[in-house]
Each structure stands twice: as C-alpha cells, then as structure tokens.
Amino acid sequence: LLKWNDVKHRRKKGLLPPGTMGWPLFGETTEFLKQGPNFMKNHRARYGSFFKSHLLGCPTIVSMDAEINRYILMNEAKGIIPGYPKSMLDILGKCNIAAVHGSTHKYMRGALLSLISPTMIRDQLLPKIDHFMRTHLSNWNQNVINIQHKTKEMAFLSSLKQIAGIESASIAKPFMTEFFKLVLGTLSLPIDLPGTNYRRGIQARKNIVNILSKLLEERRASDEEIHLDMLGCLMRKEGNRYKLTDEEIIDLIITIMYSGYETVSTTSMMAVKYLHDHPKVLEELRKEHLSIRERKQPDDPINCKDLKSMRFTRAVIYETSRLATIVNGVLRKTTHDMELNGYLIPKGWRIYVYTREINYDPCLYPDPLTFNPWRWLDKSVESQSHFLIFGGGTRQCPGKELGIAEICTFLHYFVTRYRWEEVGGDKLMKFPRVEAPNGLHIRVSSLSN
Numbered sequence: 001l002l003k004w005n006d007v008k009h010r011r012k013k014g015l016l017p018p019g020t021m022g023w024p025l026f027g028e029t030t031e032f033l034k035q036g037p038n039f040m041k042n043h044r045a046r047y048g049s050f051f052k053s054h055l056l057g058c059p060t061i062v063s064m065d066a067e068i069n070r071y072i073l074m075n076e077a078k079g080i081i082p083g084y085p086k087s088m089l090d091i092l093g094k095c096n097i098a099a100v101h102g103s104t105h106k107y108m109r110g111a112l113l114s115l116i117s118p119t120m121i122r123d124q125l126l127p128k129i130d131h132f133m134r135t136h137l138s139n140w141n142q143n144v145i146n147i148q149h150k151t152k153e154m155a156f157l158s159s160l161k162q163i164a165g166i167e168s169a170s171i172a173k174p175f176m177t178e179f180f181k182l183v184l185g186t187l188s189l190p191i192d193l194p195g196t197n198y199r200r201g202i203q204a205r206k207n208i209v210n211i212l213s214k215l216l217e218e219r220r221a222s223d224e225e226i227h228l229d230m231l232g233c234l235m236r237k238e239g240n241r242y243k244l245t246d247e248e249i250i251d252l253i254i255t256i257m258y259s260g261y262e263t264v265s266t267t268s269m270m271a272v273k274y275l276h277d278h279p280k281v282l283e284e285l286r287k288e289h290l291s292i293r294e295r296k297q298p299d300d301p302i303n304c305k306d307l308k309s310m311r312f313t314r315a316v317i318y319e320t321s322r323l324a325t326i327v328n329g330v331l332r333k334t335t336h337d338m339e340l341n342g343y344l345i346p347k348g349w350r351i352y353v354y355t356r357e358i359n360y361d362p363c364l365y366p367d368p369l370t371f372n373p374w375r376w377l378d379k380s381v382e383s384q385s386h387f388l389i390f391g392g393g394t395r396q397c398p399g400k401e402l403g404i405a406e407i408c409t410f411l412h413y414f415v416t417r418y419r420w421e422e423v424g425g426d427k428l429m430k431f432p433r434v435e436a437p438n439g440l441h442i443r444v445s446s447l448s449n
C-alpha cells in the first residue's frame with residue numbers, strides 16, 4: 001500500500017523530485033500535522049530542500065530553497081498560480097484575489113491598491129483606525145481579558161469600519177458571527193454535509209453577501225451620496241479608474257477582511273505575549289509611545305508622522321512575525337507539466353513555498369530563537385531578498401503598510417494606557433497555526449495607577 005501512491009505518481013516523461021508520497025488518499029498528512037516543522041526538517045535532511053510529498057489531499061512539492069522560491073513567486077505568468085484549497089476558494093468567492101490570474105488579477109489588485117494607498121491611509125483609514133482603537137481599548141482596567149479574543153474582534157471591527165464607515169456599527173454584530181463561521185469554513189475539508197464547518201462556511205458566505213448587497217442597495221437608494229470609506233470609493237462612478245460589478249466589489253471586500261484578519265490579530269496577540277515576557281523590550285517600546293503622547297493633547301489622534309516615528313514598534317512587529325512565524329509559507333500550483341529545478345512537476349501539483357525555516361536561520365538572524373527587535377533597526381534587514389514575511393513577487397502582500405498601521409495604533413493605546421500580566425496556564429500552539437486553543441488571558445491594570 002505504501003508503494004501505491006509512489007507508483008501512481010511515477011512518470012515516464014521526466015524525473016520527479018525525491019521524496020515519498022505516503023498512504024493512498026492521506027499521503028503523509030498525518031505525519032505532517034503531528035510532527036509539524038520537524039516533518040519538514042527531517043524530510044529536508046533526507047531529500048534536500050526540494051522534495052515531493054502528498055499533503056492535505058494533494059500531491060505536493062515542498063520548496064525550502066531560497067533561489068527556487070524566488071523563481072516560483074516571480075513566475076506566475078509561466079503557470080505557477082496560487083494553489084489554495086478548494087474550501088477556501090469556494091467560500092471566498094470566484095472573484096477573490098487568489099482565484100484570479102493574469103489581467104483580471106492585475107485589475108482586482110489595482111482596485112485594491114487604490115483603496116489602501118499611502119494617501120488613503122493618511123486621509124481616510126488611519127483616522128478611522130485611531131478612532132476605533134481608542135474605543136476598543138477603553139474599560140480594560142482591572143479586568144481579566146482574553147487577548148486572543150480581543151485582537152480577533154479588533155482586526156475584524158477595525159477593517160469593517162474602514163470598509164463601511166458609519167454603517168459598520170449597525171451591521172457589525174450579525175456580520176461578525178457570520179465572518180467567524182466563514183473563516184472556520186475556509187480551513188476545513190470541503191465536505192458538503194449538514195453540520196460540517198464547510199457547509200456552515202458556505203452558508204456564512206451567503207449571509208455576508210446578503211448583508212453587503214443590502215448595504216450597496218441602500219447606499220444607491222439614499223441621497224446622501226459621498227461616503228468616505230472603502231465601499232464609497234468602490235461605488236464611486238466619476239473619476240474611478242476601476243469599475244467593478246457588485247459581485248466583484250463584494251468578493252474584494254471579503255478578500256480584504258479575510259486577508260487582514262488572522263495575520264493582524266495573531267501578530268498583535270503574539271506581540272502582547274512577547275512584550276510581557278521581555279520587559280526591556282516593553283520599556284523601550286513604551287518610551288517611544290509616551291514620547292509621541294507627550295507631543296499631543298489627549299484627544300489628538302495618531303497621524304502618519306507619528307506612525308513614521310514608530311521605528312522601534314515596527315521592529316517589534318517584524319520580530320514578532322519572524323519568531324512566531326505567523327505565516328508558514330504560501331501555496332502555488334502548476335497549470336501544466338513543467339520543469340523546475342531540473343525535475344518534472346506534473347500539472348495540477350501543489351507547490352508549498354515553505355518559508356518558516358528562513359526565520360530561524362542563524363546566518364540571517366544571529367541567535368535566532370531570541371526575541372530581539374533591535375536586529376531590525378538596521379533597515380537593510382527588511383529589504384533583503386530572503387525577507388518573505390509578507391510574501392514576494394507579483395502577489396506580495398498589498399496590505400503590509402495598512403496591517404502595520406493597525407498593529408502600531410493598537411500597541412500605542414495598549415502600552416500607553418495599561419500594564420498587564422499573564423494569568424498563566426494558557427497553552428499556545430505554534431503549528432500549523434499560531435493560536436491559544438483556550439484563549440490567552442491577561443490581567444490588565446491602568447498605567448496611571
């Protein structure tokens with residue numbers, strides 16, 4: 001039986017990369033999920049940095065080679081397109097950015113970039129983020145809070161406010177319930193039976209599409225025409241380079257919410273965790289934020305100049321993303337048989353560009369297991385070609401600066417208002433996703449007490 005998968009995928013035309021395909025159907029999925037990063041390390045030791053396996057229902061090439069990874073990320077046009085699981089594509093919609101290629105991708109990405117450009121961040125998004133964070137972070141004093149839950153709510157609500165401005169308050173509750181179901185659905189097996197997370201995710205998508213369609217209708221019907229939010233920009237008729245259909249607008253909104261949700265919330269939660277464990281880093285970070293506050297009246301919002309001055313905060317965010325490895329890698333698939341690294345890669349195989357190990361490479365990051373944000377103060381570190389925390393090539397994260405602005409603003413109000421200690425005893429999982437299965441609880445008190 002163990003040979004079955006190997007025989008099935010053996011090709012006459014060319015040589016497949018080394019590696020084993022494991023059991024029929026399941027392949028090596030169980031070992032992969034059980035051993036986590038060690039599975040990858042052991043396979044690399046045995047087969048090198050470019051090997052085949054069978055993971056999560058799909059024959060997969062794992063690439064841990066820096067040069068080849070770069071080539072893969074830069075060459076979508078040669079037929080190496082995003083290869084995300086079916087459940088994710090079904091639930092995020094057929095116009096979502098991971099599902100479109102070529103000129104359609106360029107167009108949708110252009111529309112997205114026009115919403116989150118530096119000017120938009122400065123004039124429209126940052127004021128909303130600031131306003132939201134102030135409210136979200138009030139009344140935490142003397143409470144035990146689950147910071148995982150709070151950062152998830154934060155990522156969702158902050159992005160909804162940027163999207164739907166004034167109306168966000170009235171739709172937030174029903175939207176959030178459905179959104180959390182949608183996220184779970186995208187991470188499930190695509191089994192369409194009652195009671196499965198996949199079925200719930202599909203239903204949640206339908207409900208979210210309804211909420212957003214109704215909002216579009218209401219806005220069109222109302223006389224009050226100018227809305228200074230993302231939806232307002234997407235719906236604008238005059239002077240708008242990007243004319244999207246309602247379906248495209250809705251899928252783009254879902255894309256924005258989904259892509260910035262887990263990345264921003266988990267990075268924020270882990271920053272709180274690392275800052276708690278490293279008082280010297282917290283001291284330095286707080287110094288940076290208190291000095292910004294000193295220049296302002298209590299009600300003055302954070303502006304772009306303040307954001308620029310948060311050099312150490314940015315370093316804390318990079319170091320958190322590196323050490324916690326919020327994103328293990330990205331997925332691609334081949335549109336036709338092709339040669340890569342001297343091997344044949346059959347059509348439809350998945351390619352896992354596995355970037356996790358770069359984060360712990362002692363040649364790139366000396367003393368890699370230490371949380372040391374100071375290493376990022378040398379700006380050249382973030383411009384190096386191995387820096388793939390935000391992906392690379394044609395699909396490099398367009399939301400990088402927006403995500404950083406959100407986390408910076410969150411940390412600003414958090415460290416200038418509060419001190420905190422962990423309640424203790426909470427488990428933290430690092431793989432396949434960073435999460436605290438039962439929450440991460442902290443006891444918060446006011447900094448001024």
Ligand code: HEM
Nearest residue numbers: 097256259260263264327330389390391395397398399403
């Ligand atoms: C700390 C925060 C973030 C991290 C670590 C992160 C990471 C990434 C990575 C690694 C990719 C590449 C995916 C691939 O190549 O398949 C990506 C793509 C993407 N990200 Fe982010 N992201 C973050 C925040 C955001 C935010 C706030 C948004 C909201 C606009 C966003 C929107 C996107 C989109 C739309 C793509 C797909 C781009 C495309 O396919 O052209 N991200 N992100």
